[in-house]
Amino acid sequence: MSAAPALFEQRTMAVDSKLYDVFMRLPIVSFTLFFFAREIIALRGVIAVRLYASNYWQLFFTVAARISVMMFLALLAALHLARLRPIRKYGTWWPRITALLGLLTVYALVMVPTADSIAWWDGVSAMLLLVGNTLGILAVLDLGHSLSIMPEARQLVTTGCYRRVRHPLYLAEDIALVGVFLQFRSWPAVIVLTAHVLVQLRRMDWEEEILFRAFPEYADYRLRSYRLVPGLY
Amino acid sequence: MLRGLTAFAVVAVTVGLTAAAIEFVPHTLFFPIVEVSLPGGLRVTALQPGLTEKRECESSIREVTSRLDAYCQGCEVVQRCPRGLPTALRGALSHEAMAQPSARAGDGGLTLVFLGRDPAVTMDACRQSQQLSASYAVESRLECFAAGVPR
Numbered sequence: 001m002s003a004a005p006a007l008f009e010q011r012t013m014a015v016d017s018k019l020y021d022v023f024m025r026l027p028i029v030s031f032t033l034f035f036f037a038r039e040i041i042a043l044r045g046v047i048a049v050r051l052y053a054s055n056y057w058q059l060f061f062t063v064a065a066r067i068s069v070m071m072f073l074a075l076l077a078a079l080h081l082a083r084l085r086p087i088r089k090y091g092t093w094w095p096r097i098t099a100l101l102g103l104l105t106v107y108a109l110v111m112v113p114t115a116d117s118i119a120w121w122d123g124v125s126a127m128l129l130l131v132g133n134t135l136g137i138l139a140v141l142d143l144g145h146s147l148s149i150m151p152e153a154r155q156l157v158t159t160g161c162y163r164r165v166r167h168p169l170y171l172a173e174d175i176a177l178v179g180v181f182l183q184f185r186s187w188p189a190v191i192v193l194t195a196h197v198l199v200q201l202r203r204m205d206w207e208e209e210i211l212f213r214a215f216p217e218y219a220d221y222r223l224r225s226y227r228l229v230p231g232l233y
Numbered sequence: 234m235l236r237g238l239t240a241f242a243v244v245a246v247t248v249g250l251t252a253a254a255i256e257f258v259p260h261t262l263f264f265p266i267v268e269v270s271l272p273g274g275l276r277v278t279a280l281q282p283g284l285t286e287k288r289e290c291e292s293s294i295r296e297v298t299s300r301l302d303a304y305c306q307g308c309e310v311v312q313r314c315p316r317g318l319p320t321a322l323r324g325a326l327s328h329e330a331m332a333q334p335s336a337r338a339g340d341g342g343l344t345l346v347f348l349g350r351d352p353a354v355t356m357d358a359c360r361q362s363q364q365l366s367a368s369y370a371v372e373s374r375l376e377c378f379a380a381g382v383p384r
Contacts, residue, residue: 047258048283052318052326053341056255064251071247130247137243160236 021085028149029077036073039066058119061126065179068133075140076147084145086152088214095151095206102203103149105196106177112192115185125182132176135161139169151206153214158221164230166208166221170200171228204228259283260317263290267297270309275349275358277301280322281342290314297343304365322346330383334359337384340372352380 043066050059090096115121140147142160161168177196181189204227211218227233262283269277279297284290294312301310324331325344334356336345345362349355359377366375378384 043254044258044261044285047254048262048285051259051262051283052323053282053328059255060251063254064247067250067254068247071243071250134243134247138240141239141243 032077065126065129079147084154088153101199112188125179128179136172156215263314264318265293268311278346336375336377
């Protein structure tokens with residue numbers, strides 16, 4: 001919490017025009033819809049490869065994991081369209097760059113070759129993806145109109161998944177990412193995921209800072225909640 | 234209470250959509266099937282896992298047919314790309330034992346089912362397919378399984 005106050009901008013409806021706010025939603029909505037469409041197309045391929053060859057429950061959990069990704073992406077797009085306008089945001093680029101890196105770092109995995117398919121690892125991977133995405137959906141539903149990629153203050157949410165943990169969405173994301181990692185099981189994948197976690201930790205700093213500045217009750221909430229893992233951290 | 238209901242609804246929607254996808258998506262896939270009738274009443278059905286595009290399926294059956302032509306000139310060949318796999322052939326793509334001898338590639342990319350009046354002849358044809366594939370890449374080599382043996 002050491003950032004200088006000069007970093008912040010007190011944004012109000014008078015400062016950000018409605019048109020500007022709507023326009024700024026388009027990149028993330030397009031991004032999520034693009035990946036949503038990709039997931040729909042990929043689902044047929046996943047079913048084609050595993051149909052009849054794997055047992056029913058293995059196929060079920062693999063497909064359920066992909067469906068939960070689609071539901072999560074659809075929800076992200078919808079809630080970004082319906083989100084509130086920020087009451088406070090940073091005036092510098094670093095917090096935004098950190099947020100974008102947090103969003104995009106993990107896509108570096110597309111350059112890493114996947115490991116050979118082993119039924120047991122594939123099963124655990126599908127389960128972790130399913131649990132992570134389901135938890136992510138619940139966290140996003142709790143965030144509702146306050147959802148944002150950038151560290152911006154809208155409304156303070158301290159209920160539901162946010163009652164005991166300040167960043168349940170990142171916890172959910174990390175559970176799903178362990179599932180993704182199991183499909184790679186290599187050192188390059190470890191490097192990508194470590195970079196991702198480090199960026200996300202910095203992103204949490206930025207988010208907590210802006211919420212602390214915007215909401216007086218945040219200090220008390222921070223004292224009675226864990227940052228990421230209930231009971232541990 | 235509301236929280237529990239939301240979690241239940243999310244799980245229910247996920248399960249429902251998953252079950253629907255597993256039920257309906259297979260009917261949109263194209264399955265390459267090549268049936269070869271040899272003199273003496275032996276019939277070999279070659280089938281592959283489903284493909285999302287019809288042209289991929291057609292290209293796949295052309296490749297299988299050209300391989301078969303090299304070993305069996307004059308055989309009667311029927312090739313097709315149905316949408317959805319006929320129920321009778323679903324077991325062939327699984328790991329379950331079959332009532333007839335069958336051969337399968339290591340990567341599951343090709344399965345041959347042998348059907349004939351004489352069990353010894355069908356088993357012999359199955360073993361021959363395994364031998365003939367010895368020069369293929371490891372994952373494409375066929376392994377022959379006798380009737381009743383889990384594959």
